Amino acid sequence: MTDEPMADDTPFLSVDLARLDRNLTAVADRARELGIDLRPHAKTHKCAQLARRQIDSGAVGLTVATIGEAEAFADALAPTVSDLFIAYPLWVTEHKGARLRSLARRTRLRLAIDSVAGARQLAAVLADVPVEVVVEVDSGQHRTGVVADKAGALARAADDLGLHVVGVFTFPGHGYGPGPARRRAADDEFEALTQAARSLRDNGIDPVVRSGGSTPTIGFASAEVLTEIRPGVYPFNDAxxxxxxxxxxxxxxxxxxxxxxxxxxxxxxxxxxxxxxxxxxxxxxxxxxxxxxxxxxxxxxxxxxxxxxxxxxxxxxxxxxxxxxxxxxxxxxxxxxxxxxxxxxxxxxxxxxxxxxxxxxxxxx
Amino acid sequence: MTDEPMADDTPFLSVDLARLDRNLTAVADRARELGIDLRPHAKTHKCAQLARRQIDSGAVGLTVATIGEAEAFADALAPTVSDLFIAYPLWVTEHKGARLRSLARRTRLRLAIDSVAGARQLAAVLADVPVEVVVEVDSGQHRTGVVADKAGALARAADDLGLHVVGVFTFPGHGYGPGPARRRAADDEFEALTQAARSLRDNGIDPVVRSGGSTPTIGFASAEVLTEIRPGVYPFNDAxxxxxxxxxxxxxxxxxxxxxxxxxxxxxxxxxxxxxxxxxxxxxxxxxxxxxxxxxxxxxxxxxxxxxxxxxxxxxxxxxxxxxxxxxxxxxxxxxxxxxxxxxxxxxxxxxxxxxxxxxxxxxx
CATH class of the missing domain: 2.40.37.20 (D-serine dehydratase-like domain)
Structure with missing residues (x-):
């Protein structure tokens, strides 16, 4: 049912490059239209070749999920890609802290917090290291993240601990559902980020970064609150x-x-x-x-x-x-x-x- | 909640060696009591160290799912392990055939068929190679395999094509279910293998090998029909x-x-x-x-x-x-x-x- 030349024994994963490039361009154009940054999640592809194509199509940097992913991309892409966001509320042990310090010497680095305890761990091992920190907000997936109106108090506490808080982020993962789920999750994201940004301002911190987005909600993204989207799946798509x-x-x-x-x-x-x-x-x-x-x-x-x-x-x-x-x-x-x-x-x-x-x-x- | 020394950053997979060895011994003892062969499925662990322990505990050889797994174990374990069964109805292309021929020079090899078309492919590329062939029987999982009473006709056709048919096998995968599912799947396996063995005899082929078993059905295995069990999960177990x-x-x-x-x-x-x-x-x-x-x-x-x-x-x-x-x-x-x-x-x-x-x-x- 396909006449593709068989480079390998089945099964194997195959990429259609023309479709991939079309997908990359479509989302990059959408971000440009909105006037917001595109920071694709590289956990989807984990490939240097694909990350380079994303940067070439206009992405400002990459999102990753783990320190290990950040290390892989920092090594493979320097100096093309030097702006990585680990979008995960890491519990930073001494050894993970050492890895983060090493990373911060090689790339611009943004980290996430969603608790005072987590912020304290981070501050203890990275006090003297120039990393940006963003507060994770729960916009309805109920996984990690703080309730939107508590974001400011956490940002305030982190700032007091010496961390450089630059904003808020959320993942509207509850948009993975049939019917109106995508639209509703985008609405929830809008509301949560708006409220969280206000909460930061109320605590004397400027929410310069307001990051959200996912592949299913790209079509509903609003530049009224978002400064950045982080879709992952869009280069390939899936069932x-x-x-x-x-x-x-x-x-x-x-x-x-x-x-x-x-x-x-x-x-x-x-x-x-x-x-x-x-x-x-x-x-x-x-x-x-x-x-x-x-x-x-x-x-x-x-x-x-x-x-x-x-x-x-x-x-x-x-x-x-x-x-x-x-x-x-x-x-x-x-x-x-x-x-x-x-x-x-x-x-x-x-x-x-x-x-x-x-x-x-x-x-x- | 654990005082295990942290060898690595979390998350990682950790093995409890005392429990593992206890599990290996229990199933090896069970096979010995039944007087049947134990040929563990190595797809579960994919580790040379664990395969060696299984052989040391009394296993006659290993089961694997793919040519690639067979290659890995043939390379890593020679000459300790030199008896591998690829329990999968491979569609043998020319390139896969070349890999199988190379494998057959390094290890005793048993392969599976569940269609005349598949047997023809196998015979075409392995006509002159001394491999054993077993017929896969569907005992109720309804995945691959032939209906039990058609096993003899397929074995006959394969024999006519020059393949060396030594018996039948099944996987009672429908035993993965609550309540009576394990017991029922073991009963179905008993019936399917008994009927398939008869069907081979009726076609003039001696069903020397009658292989079945899975971790959930070990307790119900019957030496009345089985000559071999192929559990995979038992070294580790899982949720x-x-x-x-x-x-x-x-x-x-x-x-x-x-x-x-x-x-x-x-x-x-x-x-x-x-x-x-x-x-x-x-x-x-x-x-x-x-x-x-x-x-x-x-x-x-x-x-x-x-x-x-x-x-x-x-x-x-x-x-x-x-x-x-x-x-x-x-x-x-x-x-x-x-x-x-x-x-x-x-x-x-x-x-x-x-x-x-x-x-x-x-x-x-």
């Missing part, structure tokens, strides 16, 4: 974004190339399982991913090396792929899929496929 | 096995060591997410894993670097860990957790922790 309606099938730029190994009637089994596409399966999704070529087929179950895919009972038999056929599976969540492979295969129009090392794969700490 | 009742909390030998980064009332957030414990979450599980120390706490949601954990509303506040506390999280599915890290940390009673490289990590093809 979640497809089902949320935040992209179309033509915008999917990464797939698992897999081989059909079994067929019984309208059921097929392919050799891509949870060890290459990830096991993510939110309740609102139709299955464990999608076949790019067959939008009505459902990925009904996933084992480590099998995806079981059911076609509609009245699907034309001749259109159901037989064993040996190559197909393209769209992962539900591209960030966890990429984290399972050592490199992404990037077919080129002329000549052999490019190979992009996933430099921050497994960088969990 | 799925705990909730199925096929192990106790004291049998859990692998945990993600994580740090609490946030607390709001009875909710905490730790720094182990789906990128270190995997996103596996069958509908019958209570959550996305467990806290080893707090059996009543529920892992209600999982992001890439966050697990959100809710304690019961009336849980003593003093027993809810504050930010900075180290906890042990039990993954739902240990096979996908191990596949996310480059090494397992193995604390030693005397001296520094051992480090076991996950040599077949990401070996999907």
């Amino acid at each position: 979640q974004q497809l089902e949320l309606g935040s992209c179309t099938a033509d915008d999917v730029a990464l797939t698992a190339i897999a081989t059909v190994v079994h067929r019984s009637g309208t059921r097929i089994v392919i050799d891509a399982g949870s060890k290459i596409v990830g096991a993510d399966r939110p309740a609102w999704t139709s299955g464990f991913g999608r076949l790019l070529e067959a939008p009505t087929a459902v990925v009904t179950s996933l084992s480590e090396h099998h995806a079981v895919i059911d076609f509609p009972i009245d699907h034309p038999a001749v259109l159901i792929p037989d064993p040996g056929t190559t197909v393209r599976m769209v992962p539900n969540h591209v960030c966890t899929a990429v984290n399972l492979v050592d490199e992404l295969i990037v077919p080129m129009a002329d000549g052999p496929a490019d190979r992009w090392p996933v430099i921050a794969r497994g960088a969990n700490s | 799925q096995q705990l909730e199925l009742g096929s192990c106790t909390a004291d049998d859990v030998a692998l945990t993600a060591i994580a740090t609490v980064v946030h607390r709001s009332g009875t909710r905490i957030v730790i720094d182990a997410g789906s990128k270190i414990v995997g996103a596996d979450r069958p509908a019958w599980t209570s959550g996305f894993g467990r806290l080893l120390e707090a059996p009543t706490a529920v892992v209600t949601s999982l992001s890439e670097h966050h697990a959100v954990i809710d304690f019961p509303i009336d849980h003593p506040a003093v027993l809810i860990p504050d930010p900075g506390t180290t906890v042990r999280m039990v993954p739902n599915h240990v096979c996908t957790a191990v596949n996310l890290v480059d090494e397992l940390i193995v604390p030693m009673a005397d001296g520094p922790a051992d480090r076991w490289p996950v040599i077949a990590r990401g070996a999907n093809s």
Whole structure:
């Protein structure tokens, strides 16, 4: 079902470069229209080649989730990328503190806090280091972050501890849901950041940075409050974004190339399982991913090396792929899929496929 | 909540060696009592050190899921381990065929078929190579495998193609379910293998190998039909096995060591997410894993670097860990957790922790 040259044995993850570049341009243009900064989350791709393309398309720097990701990008991209935000309320032990001090010598560094205890840890190990700090605000996902109207008190406490607080950020993760969820999460983000910014001002701190955004909420982003967006998934998109309606099938730029190994009637089994596409399966999704070529087929179950895919009972038999056929599976969540492979295969129009090392794969700490 | 010396920054995967060895011995003893072979599935651990311990405890060889896993173990363990079964109905392209031919020169090799088309591919590239072939039978999971009474016809066709068919195998994966599921899956396995063996005999082929088993069904394995079991998870166990009742909390030998980064009332957030414990979450599980120390706490949601954990509303506040506390999280599915890290940390009673490289990590093809 694809005539792509087989650079490797299946399964492997393959990138469509034309689609990728189109996705990068679309979001960079959107940020420019809004007049706000784009700081893409690099946890999605973990690739130096992709980070460079994001910077070239206009990103001001990168967002990462861990110290390890920051180290990987600081090493691989210097001096092109020298502005990293670790968007996570780290608990900074002495050893993590030493790693952060080393990082701060190599790159501009922004860190996150969401408690006075966390701020105290940070201040203890980074007192003399020039890092920016932002307060994480819970805008409705109820994961980490403080309630918006408490942001100022935390910022005040951090400032008193000697930290350089520059603003607030949130992740409207509850926008990952069907129907009105995206719009509502964007509204919640607007309200939470507005309130948090006011709370900082009330405590004598200027909220210069008001950072938010996610791939599903980009379309609803408002420059009235946001100074920066941090979408991650948009270069590749995935089955979640497809089902949320935040992209179309033509915008999917990464797939698992897999081989059909079994067929019984309208059921097929392919050799891509949870060890290459990830096991993510939110309740609102139709299955464990999608076949790019067959939008009505459902990925009904996933084992480590099998995806079981059911076609509609009245699907034309001749259109159901037989064993040996190559197909393209769209992962539900591209960030966890990429984290399972050592490199992404990037077919080129002329000549052999490019190979992009996933430099921050497994960088969990 | 643990006084383990912190060899590494959290999160990381840690192995309890005493528990591991106890688990290895228990299952090896069980196979010996039954008088059948133990051929553990190495996809669970992907570690040479652990495979050696399994062989030392009495295993006859290893089961693997992919050619890549077979290559990793053939290279790392020669000549200790020289008997590998790739328990997967591979679609053997020319390139995969070349890899299998190379493997067959280094190790005794057993391969799987579940269709005449697949057998034809295999025969075309391995006609002159001494490999054993077994027919995969569907005992009720409805993934790959043939219906039991068709096993003989397939074995006959494969034999006619020049393949050396030695028996049948099945995976009773539908035993992963609450209540009577384990017992029923073991019964289904018994019936399917009995019927498939008869079907082979009816077609003039001796079913010397009758291989089955999984960690949840070990307790119900019957030597009346089985000649071999292939459990994978038993060295470590995990939250799925705990909730199925096929192990106790004291049998859990692998945990993600994580740090609490946030607390709001009875909710905490730790720094182990789906990128270190995997996103596996069958509908019958209570959550996305467990806290080893707090059996009543529920892992209600999982992001890439966050697990959100809710304690019961009336849980003593003093027993809810504050930010900075180290906890042990039990993954739902240990096979996908191990596949996310480059090494397992193995604390030693005397001296520094051992480090076991996950040599077949990401070996999907």
